[in-house]
Amino acid sequence: MGGGPTTTHVTSGDLKKVVQDMPPAGGYPDVIFKKATINRGPDGWMIWVGSLLTVAFGFYRVGQCNLERNAAKKEKREARMAIVPYLQAEEDARAVAAKLNQDADEAEIMKGVKDWKVGASVYNSERFWAPPSPVEHPRA
């Protein structure tokens, strides 16, 4: 038996000669785990202020429109109220003419009846009876 390793097992002396993949001297640089975003566009406070101004302007215009619509509705309401006397006058004239016609027909029909007063009131009291109004309540 000549020169050579004295045993057939692997000794620790053999392990020291293996080349391993080690990190470079000083370690690796730090891992960048934050997102690489670029802050562009308006800042937060600018968005708030801009939104507030837009909303304020919008409500102002809505308010103007509502004031105008209210005025228009009020005008229409008042115009209708203003012509009520004229409508009532027409209706009164028609009612009087109809009552006269009715009296004439009644005198014609009840000609021979004794003690018949033409055009007498059919009610027992002396209260005033108003003919039906031509104007309906707007919400009906």
Next chain:
Amino acid sequence: MLYHLGFIIVSLLIIVIPLLISVAYFTLVERKFMGSMQRRRGPNVVGFMGLLQPLADGLKLFAKETILPSNANIVLFVLAPIITFVLSLMGWIVIPFGEGAVVSDINVGILYLFAISSLSVYGIITAGWSSNSKYPFLGALRSAAQMVSYEVSIGFIIVTVVICAGSFNLSTIVLAQSKIWFIIPLFPMFIMFFISALAETNRHPFDLPEAEAELVSGYNVEYSAMGFALFFLGEYANMLIMSGMTTILFLGGWLPLFDIMPLNLIPGPVWFSIKLSIFVIAFIWARAALPRYRYDQLMSLGWKAFLPLSLGWLLFTVACLISFNWLPE
């Protein structure tokens, strides 16, 4: 009386037939538009530029076999797409296309639309329950819970718009925007309304209940042929109604952009269609661009974010209008 009935039927057909055609072409618009956003063409084989594709789709669905599953409750199974389709058509009666161009100008128009969208939940639950199988049932439950959560915030937003306009009548709401469209004072409400409309119609990014990966198209798994087509048409008609509601409530309906001469000549219905198309495009754009919400994120957005915010903004609007005496009568 018969003449009146005939008149009503003709005016309804004037709405229904173009509506069905536009719903059919909406599906084509969606496919082509999503294709463009994904740098490909949509369907362009069937007609010139794919314009006959909806006809081909309709014919295919018409000719397919109607499968009535053996363990489904047949009456409810057939009734569910009918309910969905009928409700999505019934909303179109009160939408004003122009000045006086509305079939039924009821004084509670916006309340009627709100009621119709609340009733649509019935169609979905009926569909899920009657197809006696696990996936449609779960999909229907989740879809219904999602629709119902976002309806609350839609209700508060509608109340906010009505207080600026003074009436529930849709034509009055449009006319109240003659000086300024409500999108400018109420634009957070507009954003919330649009997002809630996306959630209400089970539309991307809120379409987890009908996502293919999770629930295999949700409550209409068991439907084939015309049942599926009716659900499909109902969903797209619902999207058009939501777009219509958004333009009426926020974008001034049939009013022109400014009340100046060259823009005044364009008729009201054309303006309405242009504004409605903007929202149709926005629906499709949201589908192409955004990832899907998880279900608990979706529900927490509806309950924890939109509800308090819309309620708070309602109080702010009321306070602002009352203190400056700007309330409509």
Next chain:
Amino acid sequence: MQTLFYEEYSPILVMSILAVLLSVIILGASFLLSIQKPDTEKLSAYECGFDPYEDARNAFDVRFYIVAILFIIFDLEAMFLFPWVVSITHISSMGLWVMVDFLIELSIGFVYAWKIGALEWE
């Protein structure tokens, strides 16, 4: 009988009948005109390839029920707001504070529901 109510609401009735008719025609025509060849595999419920071995009518999560109840509460709150907003000119400041008081009570309920976790996971 040409009252305003009749003029405004009769299209709704006619439209509902028309829409039902239309959908029945569509479904019926498709059912009658297409080739029907039912067999057991086609008619069974969809379960990703497996045979469904139990009924689908089993218990579901209680959170859906809670969401439905919360929806009823808040939808009714919105319903109370609807007549208030059209009549607020007639009840101006006093009406506002009454409604704010109502909304505060419901907000307390909402905060309670949030804190006990009724709005979680769904």
